[in-house]
Amino acid sequence: MEKGSPIGVFDSGFGGLTVLKEIVHQLPQYDYLYLGDNARAPYGNRSFETVYHYTLQCVNWFFQQGCSLVILACNTSSAKALRTIQQNDLPKIAPHKRVLGVIRPTAEIIGNFSDTKSVGILATNGTVASESYPMEIAKFFPDLKVFQEACPMWVPLVENREFDNPGADYFIEKNIEQLLTQSNKIDTLLLACTHYPLLINSLRKFVPPTTAIIAQGDIVADSLADYLHRHPAIENNCLKSGQLQFYTTDNTTDFDEKGAFFYGEPIQSKYVAL
Ligand code: DGL
Numbered sequence: 316m317e318k319g320s321p322i323g324v325f326d327s328g329f330g331g332l333t334v335l336k337e338i339v340h341q342l343p344q345y346d347y348l349y350l351g352d353n354a355r356a357p358y359g360n361r362s363f364e365t366v367y368h369y370t371l372q373c374v375n376w377f378f379q380q381g382c383s384l385v386i387l388a389c390n391t392s393s394a395k396a397l398r399t400i401q402q403n404d405l406p407k408i409a410p411h412k413r414v415l416g417v418i419r420p421t422a423e424i425i426g427n428f429s430d431t432k433s434v435g436i437l438a439t440n441g442t443v444a445s446e447s448y449p450m451e452i453a454k455f456f457p458d459l460k461v462f463q464e465a466c467p468m469w470v471p472l473v474e475n476r477e478f479d480n481p482g483a484d485y486f487i488e489k490n491i492e493q494l495l496t497q498s499n500k501i502d503t504l505l506l507a508c509t510h511y512p513l514l515i516n517s518l519r520k521f522v523p524p525t526t527a528i529i530a531q532g533d534i535v536a537d538s539l540a541d542y543l544h545r546h547p548a549i550e551n552n553c554l555k556s557g558q559l560q561f562y563t564t565d566n567t568t569d570f571d572e573k574g575a576f577f578y579g580e581p582i583q584s585k586y587v588a589l
Contacts, residue, residue, distance in 0.1 A: 319553075319554045320346075320381045320382050320383045321346035321380070322338075322347050322384050322385075322553060323348050323350070323382035323384065324338065324385075325350050325386065325387050325389060326349075326350075326388050327392065328470075328510075329351055329473075329570075329576075329577045331349065332577035333509050333512045334417065334509050334531060335349055336578050336579055337535065337536040338532075341539075341540060342536065343557055344557055346556055346557065348382060349559070349562065350373055350376065350562045350563070350564075351561075351574070352563075352564045352589070354564035355369055355564065359440055359467060360439070361391075363395050363445075366395040367395060367396040369396075370389075370400065372589055373589065374404075374414055378408070378409050378412060382412070383549060383552055384414075384549055384553070385413070386539065387415070389509060390507050392416070395441055397415075400414050417509070419451055420531075420535055421505065421531050421534050422448065423455050424455075424534060425452060425456070425503070425529065428527050431502045433462070433500035434459060434462070435463070435464065435505070437490065437505065437507060437511060438465060438466070442465075448461060462498055462501060464491075465490075466490040466511075468486040469487070469510065469514060470510045472486065473511070478517060479516070483517060484521075488520075501526070502527065503527045504527070504528045506529065506530045509532075515530070561582050562584060562585050562587045563584045564586075567583075570582075570584045
């Protein structure tokens with residue numbers, strides 16, 4: 316294991332910044348390296364093979380930068396690539412390094428939010444088609460009813476900052492309606508895509524006021540804190556100078572401008588060619 320490494324945080328683009336923000340808020344002492352694969356985003360409609368191939372390439376990049384722990388802060392990558400990377404690739408390429416996702420920590424607690432034992436999952440096509448959420452949630456809450464809705468238009472709306480207008484509302488209302496008509500018992504909605512927290516004000520317009528809308532940022536931050544507590548060898552190896560570095564596979568000016576919006580603070584990125 317390398318001597319002192321930053322924690323890697325990955326997303327297909329900007330969405331993971333909403334997770335990084337909560338992680339840094341809760342665990343500011345560590346160093347973090349963020350990579351957005353903006354040149355190839357969105358991942359949501361891509362095949363299993365493509366998402367796996369892109370994600371593995373990015374994970375390898377983190378390893379080359381010295382990261383020993385990488386968080387896939389992207390549901391689509393967590394759904395379509397994480398298991399194969401953990402089971403097939405890591406033992407061969409980096410047996411002492413760890414790659415974690417966002418689905419399991421969310422599945423572990425989502426049932427606690429619902430009184431009616433019925434939750435709705437809003438996610439990309441890829442995440443929904445993978446059935447990862449219903450499968451993972453069933454391990455922790457076997458009695459919970461899980462309903463899913465793919466929202467393929469939402470990521471492009473967010474990425475292009477076109478989410479606060481009547482055009483966006485049309486797609487948001489349509490997907491919410493399609494989800495809520497699956498069951499009138501749904502009292503909890505999970506934003507199972509790291510881009511969606513930016514839509515929360517628009518979503519509120521179409522969701523009953525008593526319905527809980529759950530974003531993943533603090534769930535993932537809590538889970539990382541717990542993981543580091545339970546794995547002292549990994550924790551001891553983490554650099555702790557509170558430094559943040561941002562990388563993108565596309566235009567840095569664009570990343571800095573839009574990314575600041577997701578992260579909530581100005582950011583300065585560097586370009587990386589993969
Ligand atoms: N933000 C990613 C997620 O959580 C996906 C966005 C994309 O389609 O690239 O699923």
